Amino acid sequence: MDFAAKLLQGLSLLPAVVNGIQGLFGDRSGQENKTAALSFLETTLSIGEALGARNITDEAKFREGLSKMVDGAVECLSASTWAQKAPGK
Helix, strand or coil, X not given: CCHHHHHHHHHHHHHHHHHHHHHHHCCCCHHHHHXXXXXXXXXXXXXXXXXXXXXXXXXXXXXXXHHHHHHHHHHHHHHCHHHCCCCCC
């Protein structure tokens, strides 16, 4: 699978990953949750493989972009009904 397809696959998983990480590690800081989400996404996207194949030419910028996507997903989820707690919880 080419890198663009892997990236799109990772993007499709982003809301579920962020929501799952928050559910699993909700008692930890936001930064710890973000680090866990980034780690999961990097593993899913096989960044090491992409770096070896030269699909990513600037690893730092790529990770910064992933970080921004996680921030955006958290912001969208927080603003949506997905984040609303059920009455009485």
